[in-house]
Amino acid sequence: MYFLIVDSLRKTDVFSTETPGYVGFANLPNQVHRKSVKKGFEFTLMVVGESGLGKSTLINSLFLTDLYPERIIPGAAEKIERTVQIEASTVEIEERGVKLRLTVVDTPGYGDAINSQDCFSTIISYIDDQFERYLHDESGLNRRHIVDNRVHCCFYFISPLGHGLKPLDVQFMKAIHNKVNVVPVIAKADTLTLRERERLKRRILDEIDEHGIKIYHLPDAESDEDEDFKEQTRILKASIPFAVVGSNQQIEAKGKKVRGRLYPWGVVEVENPEHNDFLKLRTMLITHMQDLQEVTQDLHYENFRSERLKRGGRLSSHGYVLPLSPAYVPLCLPAFLP
């Protein structure tokens, strides 16, 4: 009976030696690991960009699935009057026992109207709504199963056809950079030669600096990480904004099947790092998923929360009413007399 407990632990111990002086709390990271695997992860990714920049194709390529099986692309006449919609699809991906619940928020209609003056207020309301909902859940009485639908990352698609950022791009990114992690992405990068791509990237980075836009910065690798990880982080940081090509079609190239786009002059391979930055984008997203969530929680959400609480009053959007007193400031707790 005693040995059942001890044996089941020995299997999971990373360090199995009974060295004298060994207490065993070095096993803590494994305990945390086990609990996270059981719990799974939630991640919400928003994609914003004009129609036809390949957003949906890219999302499907990133997660090797088809999120939009029955898609009907509306014709131009319909698009004129269209306003920005918010469409969220959720998919659960499981790999080697790790579950990821991924929500992709698409924003069709962005930039489509002739007058795009107001097209991002819908998007900003959506982001704020998720924060509001989370704040409400977090302040409620039953916090057992809070679902985190806050937007953790926003891929902003930049057209490769211009010479940098368009005024709409600048305005939009400035409007959301304090609410969500912005990752700029150059779409349909197969229209650019390597030199043009480098020039465009530099141009975009300059303009981002010039306008004071705060994009998501990858955290530097720690000094105690292994060299490979440090090198990977260096390469990723140097390639922002990522220039990507998306495709889910399998093409025969050089004797093997690759995902790519077939042109008369050659095949653009999606997963070839020399052709485009797709793999880098995916690596960045996956390895930094946790950090993206943390920055959303610790920075963007906390900012939203402080602003919201300072404004005070009942949290009453969409009819949510808190079970607590209306003056939601720290003094609301009656004095605790021990």
Place this chain on the structure above:
Amino acid sequence: MTCLAGGRPQGGVLRGPDLLGYVGIEAVLDQMRRKTMKAGFEFNIMVVGQSGLGKSTLVNTLFKSKVSRKSCSPNYEEKISKTVQLQSVSHVIEEKGVRMKLTVIDTPGFGDQINNDRCWEPVLKHVNEQYEKYLKEELRVNRQRKIPDTRVHCCIYFLPASGHWLRPIDVEFMKRLGKIVSIVPVIAKADTLTLEERTEFKQRIRQDLVANGIQVYPQKENDEDAEERLLNNTIRESIPFAVVGTDREHQVNGHRVLGRKTKWGIVEVENVAHCEFANLRDLLIRSHLEDLKQVTHDVHYETYRVQRLTAGAVHQGGPNGSDLESHL
């Protein structure tokens, strides 16, 4: 402008179809591990029991370092205090790159007086005060990124090895505290019991616990799945652990072991045939440390929070200590 009602994500949940390749989600776990290693861990453990039951020795043995000062050490000058005073000592210990800030909360004076009526109250008050501190910080407008966690994650309650039943003071204490903190009862100085006496004593204690409605760790309702339930059932059938603590080493069969040397033999502390110290250590540290913290955060703290927030709306004058107790 249109936005879907309530901004709720729509679209069905598509079950992970056949993935067309390998996405690499595991890398997220690596990131998590890196971060948790860097951040370090905190663990707050409280030891409750009469003086002389070997509390400090046991804590020192558990963590293989002198984190607690033993009352039997030569220069210890304090007399039995008139009231129960709580003393908190923190240490940072490190093992294989994992850093832990361990806080041991001692309760000298507990159960030592002639009249021990309500001697559990300072302990209750301390536990609730930590929850209150955490709650206050959580409610602030500008709150810290990582709220300092001083909540008691585990309370080891020392039962003297009488061999009979739970004493009234044990019942009263565990009844009240079992509702707000995870209690792990142990039989102290168990080298006075033979194996048969030990088994019978433990059975009687388990019966007593059930009869009095006392909740000890691991609580049945917190088992998340069948695998955990199986493991926890095994643990529940062997509590309370009969332990012996020491910091002295002796030579046994060519090895140096921790043990107590007597004329009739050496009690080896880490030998599961002699006492259950290794099981206690494995439970507390190697397998369930994270779970203890989680239960404290997800269950005990939430219970406190709900009580506090709903009571606050009613008692404008503010609940005082005895009001809270009436909720227990």
